[in-house]
Amino acid sequence: MKYDRKFIIADQLRLSYIELNPDKQKTIIFFHGNSNSADLWHLQLSAPSLQSYRLIAVDLPCHGQSESLSDISIQSLGRLMAQFVIAISNDKPFTLVGLSLGGNIVTEMLPFVPLPDGIVIVSSAIVGTEITPSDIRSTALSEAVLFSDKTENNQVALYFDTVLHSDNSGFVELLLEDYYSTSNVFRGKLLNSIVEQRFSNEIDLIRNANIPCLFTVGGKDDVIGPELLQDIRLPLWKNKIHGFSKSGHFINLDQPEEFNNLLYEYINSTHNHV
Secondary structure (H helix, E strand, O other): OOOOOEEEEEOOEEEEEEEEOOOOOOEEEEEOOOOOOHHHHHHHHOOHHHOOOEEEEEOOOOOOOOOOOOOOOHHHHHHHHHHHHHHHHOOOOEEEEEEOHHHHHHHHHHHHOOOOOEEEEEOOOOOOOOOOHHHOOOOHHHHHHHOOOOOOHHHHHHHHHHHOOOOOHHHHHHHHHHHHHOOOOHHHHHHHHHHOOOOOOHHHHHHHHOOOEEEEEEOOOOOOOOOOOOOOOOOEHHHOOEEEOOOOOOHHHHOHHHHHHHHHHHHHHHHHOO
């Protein structure tokens, strides 16, 4: 299912987003990963258990129907998306959910937004003193597809077929469509910014927020190793990282019912959500 987009201006940039249940008092804001779009979250936006919340999923700059940003880095994306959150939250409680690169962006925005009720990091290797980009598990295929502006079509199709562990073939089509709608200079600029170390100590940002965070990992994730964050001291909800044994990188697509139930349980338990 695809949803109609709304638009908002943040720092003179036109951003596209999906909004459901606008009259609800508490908001969940979803951030997708590298070369995805807000449509990545369609199984969460349609989840019956989450309909008591205002649901927002945004197209990152250079993705989906959002305008392109010339200065590409995890830090610049975090600051820009912080402005989006401030504008869209209407001074009401919100929870931030980020997958892969979206998880890094969620952590980067923490110094610039009011303290959220909850933080959910999905299949994301947040970096810091204990973890650097070189520590992140990756394959030659994932590096070529996610950090190159010139990749053979067969490699892109193989990548998404490899990282998904769902039987739904429509998910590969969705991810391919999002990939090719992403600005053709985004991935190369993102890589250059990582090489230049234009990112924060995200682990410390999570620690400084000092609220219980839901971290989830896929047991079959070949992009982010499920063991990467196990020994890092973090403010974890229920004092553990939650694993999904049947999932690869896209937990929300591979095991949507289990993911949605856990997300609901987390949000319902943090800060007395009802």
